[in-house]
Amino acid sequence: MCVKEKEYEYNRDIVVRPVGRGAAAAKDSVNLSFGFPATELLPVEALNRAAAGALNAEGADALHYTGGQGVAQVQEWKLNRLRKFGIEAEAENYLAVYGAGQGIELAARVLLNPGDTVWTEAPSFFNALDAFRHAGAETVGLRADAYGLDVDQAEQLLRSTEAAGGVLPKLIYVIPNFQNPSGTTLPADRRQRLAALARAYNLFILEDDAYGELRYEGHDLPSVYSYAPERVIYLTTFSKTLGPGLRLGTVIAPLNVAERMRVLTLNSPPTPFTLEIVGRLLQTYDYDGQISRLSACYRARRDFMAERVEAELGDAVTFQVPEGGFFLWLSFKEGVSATEIARLAREHGVLVVPGEQFFTGNHAPAPFLRLCFSYSNEQEIARGVHALAAAYKLLIQAQRRSL
Amino acid sequence: MCVKEKEYEYNRDIVVRPVGRGAAAAKDSVNLSFGFPATELLPVEALNRAAAGALNAEGADALHYTGGQGVAQVQEWKLNRLRKFGIEAEAENYLAVYGAGQGIELAARVLLNPGDTVWTEAPSFFNALDAFRHAGAETVGLRADAYGLDVDQAEQLLRSTEAAGGVLPKLIYVIPNFQNPSGTTLPADRRQRLAALARAYNLFILEDDAYGELRYEGHDLPSVYSYAPERVIYLTTFSKTLGPGLRLGTVIAPLNVAERMRVLTLNSPPTPFTLEIVGRLLQTYDYDGQISRLSACYRARRDFMAERVEAELGDAVTFQVPEGGFFLWLSFKEGVSATEIARLAREHGVLVVPGEQFFTGNHAPAPFLRLCFSYSNEQEIARGVHALAAAYKLLIQAQRRSL
Numbered sequence: 001m002c003v004k005e006k007e008y009e010y011n012r013d014i015v016v017r018p019v020g021r022g023a024a025a026a027k028d029s030v031n032l033s034f035g036f037p038a039t040e041l042l043p044v045e046a047l048n049r050a051a052a053g054a055l056n057a058e059g060a061d062a063l064h065y066t067g068g069q070g071v072a073q074v075q076e077w078k079l080n081r082l083r084k085f086g087i088e089a090e091a092e093n094y095l096a097v098y099g100a101g102q103g104i105e106l107a108a109r110v111l112l113n114p115g116d117t118v119w120t121e122a123p124s125f126f127n128a129l130d131a132f133r134h135a136g137a138e139t140v141g142l143r144a145d146a147y148g149l150d151v152d153q154a155e156q157l158l159r160s161t162e163a164a165g166g167v168l169p170k171l172i173y174v175i176p177n178f179q180n181p182s183g184t185t186l187p188a189d190r191r192q193r194l195a196a197l198a199r200a201y202n203l204f205i206l207e208d209d210a211y212g213e214l215r216y217e218g219h220d221l222p223s224v225y226s227y228a229p230e231r232v233i234y235l236t237t238f239s240k241t242l243g244p245g246l247r248l249g250t251v252i253a254p255l256n257v258a259e260r261m262r263v264l265t266l267n268s269p270p271t272p273f274t275l276e277i278v279g280r281l282l283q284t285y286d287y288d289g290q291i292s293r294l295s296a297c298y299r300a301r302r303d304f305m306a307e308r309v310e311a312e313l314g315d316a317v318t319f320q321v322p323e324g325g326f327f328l329w330l331s332f333k334e335g336v337s338a339t340e341i342a343r344l345a346r347e348h349g350v351l352v353v354p355g356e357q358f359f360t361g362n363h364a365p366a367p368f369l370r371l372c373f374s375y376s377n378e379q380e381i382a383r384g385v386h387a388l389a390a391a392y393k394l395l396i397q398a399q400r401r402s403l
Numbered sequence: 404m405c406v407k408e409k410e411y412e413y414n415r416d417i418v419v420r421p422v423g424r425g426a427a428a429a430k431d432s433v434n435l436s437f438g439f440p441a442t443e444l445l446p447v448e449a450l451n452r453a454a455a456g457a458l459n460a461e462g463a464d465a466l467h468y469t470g471g472q473g474v475a476q477v478q479e480w481k482l483n484r485l486r487k488f489g490i491e492a493e494a495e496n497y498l499a500v501y502g503a504g505q506g507i508e509l510a511a512r513v514l515l516n517p518g519d520t521v522w523t524e525a526p527s528f529f530n531a532l533d534a535f536r537h538a539g540a541e542t543v544g545l546r547a548d549a550y551g552l553d554v555d556q557a558e559q560l561l562r563s564t565e566a567a568g569g570v571l572p573k574l575i576y577v578i579p580n581f582q583n584p585s586g587t588t589l590p591a592d593r594r595q596r597l598a599a600l601a602r603a604y605n606l607f608i609l610e611d612d613a614y615g616e617l618r619y620e621g622h623d624l625p626s627v628y629s630y631a632p633e634r635v636i637y638l639t640t641f642s643k644t645l646g647p648g649l650r651l652g653t654v655i656a657p658l659n660v661a662e663r664m665r666v667l668t669l670n671s672p673p674t675p676f677t678l679e680i681v682g683r684l685l686q687t688y689d690y691d692g693q694i695s696r697l698s699a700c701y702r703a704r705r706d707f708m709a710e711r712v713e714a715e716l717g718d719a720v721t722f723q724v725p726e727g728g729f730f731l732w733l734s735f736k737e738g739v740s741a742t743e744i745a746r747l748a749r750e751h752g753v754l755v756v757p758g759e760q761f762f763t764g765n766h767a768p769a770p771f772l773r774l775c776f777s778y779s780n781e782q783e784i785a786r787g788v789h790a791l792a793a794a795y796k797l798l799i800q801a802q803r804r805s806l
Contacts, residue, residue, distance in 0.1 A: 006605040009573075011513055014663050034468070042463040051680070052455035060445040063646030065437070098501065101669065109537070110414055114517055127669060134512070134667065135414075170412070202409040243466030245675035260417050264537065266504065266530060271674045272648035277454070 030384035050281035067272025070279030086226030123358030148186035178325025195227030215324035216299035312389035338367035344391035433787035453684035470675030473682030489629030526761030551589035581728025598630030618727035619702035715792035741770035747794035
């Protein structure tokens with residue numbers, strides 16, 4: 001009965017990448033890599049108070065699959081809140097999920113069959129690119145400019161693809177506010193035209209608005225959803241405002257999509273215990289006050305980081321100061337490998353994300369780095385940008401010597 | 404640009420079923436349907452105490468993606484606990500997940516490609532059958548007897564399928580302890596032989612042990628995992644002992660599988676905030692005391708329900724008293740539709756699950772009903788079984804009249 005070891009065929013769309021290749025991070029590294037909120041601004045005390053009382057009020061219902069009153073409290077609060085982005089949705093359009101990330105995954109699994117095509121901005125959020133791959137889809141990056149997705153080009157491409165009998169996308173994934181990683185914000189007229197394209201070409205828009213509450217200048221714009229509620233899946237999350245560790249996000253979706261998502265989630269709310277605590281918190285919490293505190297902090301850190309990058313790397317990079325969100329997106333002028341800069345920077349004690357991770361395929365069309373300004377304080381940002389500049393200069397000198 | 408409405412092709416493997424067809428439930432219905440623990444035995448006070456202090460001890464780390472000390476506390480506790488089932492696993496084999504349900508989904512997505520085949524016991528847990536379908540796989544039900552999966556038949560089928568050049572399964576899904584729904588427990592020798600089959604036929608076993616802690620008689624048996632750690636994915640959960648609303652389960656998996664699961668979970672723990680609270684709870688909580696309390700209650704409810712079924716439906720059904728778990732699995736002797744009995748029972752004020760949901764395909768080979776004895780008290784159980792018997796008798800009379 002015992003035969004020789006055969007290779008097991010795991011799911012072909014899941015790619016395990018080697019972790020931690022390249023240099024180890026120096027001790028006390030500055031972390032400008034992942035999109036973490038500022039630790040000191042997370043509502044620890046308010047959550048402690050809400051947690052202490054949550055199960056007293058509701059008994060054990062919050063410990064069942066279906067949850068207690070927190071499920072409805074969070075839903076009601078969220079549906080109200082979303083009106084500021086022009087979203088008028090009903091309970092049947094709403095799902096609480098494990099962060100916006102689960103929303104992306106559910107949308108990918110519900111909308112896509114293996115072999116389907118998804119269009120995204122290029123660059124785009126790496127976890128979303130992975131989710132589309134895991135659903136067996138092919139991802140095509142579209143041109144984006146200083147105002148985000150180039151909707152003109154998208155329309156031309158849809159038209160020419162249809163005319164040529166090519167494969168039209170089933171889904172276009174966009175981050176209209178303070179795009180991750182580029183920081184761009186899509187103007188209202190482009191949002192409206194994008195919504196019209198979704199109607200005309202029988203496709204859905206997946207609108208990822210993880211950062212939408214964190215605007216440091218200018219005015220809120222209507223969501224893409226507000227222009228075509230029957231064709232857009234809108235995602236947001238409490239991760240950037242109350243804390244990612246709660247794993248609590250929101251999906252607003254058309255009925256056909258929402259009911260299929262409920263099949264995958266077994267119609268169960270994510271962690272009813274957490275919803276009970278957050279539901280209780282939201283009854284009394286000054287959420288706008290929290291947004292003001294976060295915005296003041298992140299605006300100052302953004303400006304400080306921009307100033308430091310200008311001072312230390314002004315000749316080497318171009319970048320745009322985003323109206324909100326967490327990130328600066330640096331484009332290096334000289335022909336260098338961003339991956340090599342990131343590797344060297346790691347040795348010098350600063351963690352940044354090389355641009356290639358934000359593009360479909362294995363390399364970025366130009367050397368980019370993403371720097372997160374939300375998580376580190378000014379002292380750390382100064383040290384991090386200085387270390388990055390030092391790594392860049394070393395690399396340039398080495399390249400020139402080898403010419 | 405505006406074209407006529409086209410049909411959008413959603414994921415073909417996700418089937419939306421009409422909800423609530425048939426009769427509405429009577430007010431104050433007895434719920435013997437889903438596998439809920441007894442509300443009054445959930446550790447509300449202990450969780451309140453743990454929640455109140457959790458963020459004081461750890462600060463805001465538990466609100467970040469990566470979590471605080473609770474992540475390691477739960478891991479250490481769980482790896483220790485699992486030794487009682489013969490599981491000697493390392494941190495690299497361990498993943499905390501959103502309940503055993505996420506473990507099933509991750510295993511399905513990692514191990515299967517569209518068109519693959521999964522073998523299960525017939526009957527088997529409906530959410531697992533759905534998860535395999537959502538992964539694009541075909542599910543085949545194997546014969547089970549009073550001791551669970553017929554491993555002899557499984558071996559013969561593997562041998563004959565291989566000889567005929569047929570499609571061998573990539574995965575066999577089993578619930579060895581107090582199977583859901585049938586209540587059977589797989590003897591140690593069958594576990595060992597099943598593990599050997601996994602090695603010989605290059606397949607994985609998915610061992611779902613959601614109910615393993617809840618044994619009301621007899622002795623713990625070694626897990627299937629203990630016989631072939633490199634070929635078994637073991638699942639368990641806190642849902643049946645601390646509460647499903649925590650959404651906290653455990654996967655123990657071989658490295659190749661665990662690392663692919665981590666790609667899908669983005670290497671992030673499920674709800675770090677909840678892990679922080681549960682980690683704190685487990686430092687001082689008398690878990691064995693909780694198991695004793697639950698076992699005493701469920702043993703009494705099991706015996707009471709068995710006695711009531713015998714008294715009210717003894718001529719009509721056969722069933723086996725399970726050594727643990729949550730369920731009685733009734734097999735009707737006379738040719739009736741279990742779905743019809745369940746529908747009528749609903750009108751009479753008792754919710755039960757018709758057997759067809761536990762079989763691949765649309766109908767059960769015999770009329771079965773699953774009754775859950777853990778959630779309802781004796782008064783409710785008595786009322787529920789009486790209502791079920793009334794519904795059955797009405798149906799039988801109607802059938803005889805129409806002959």
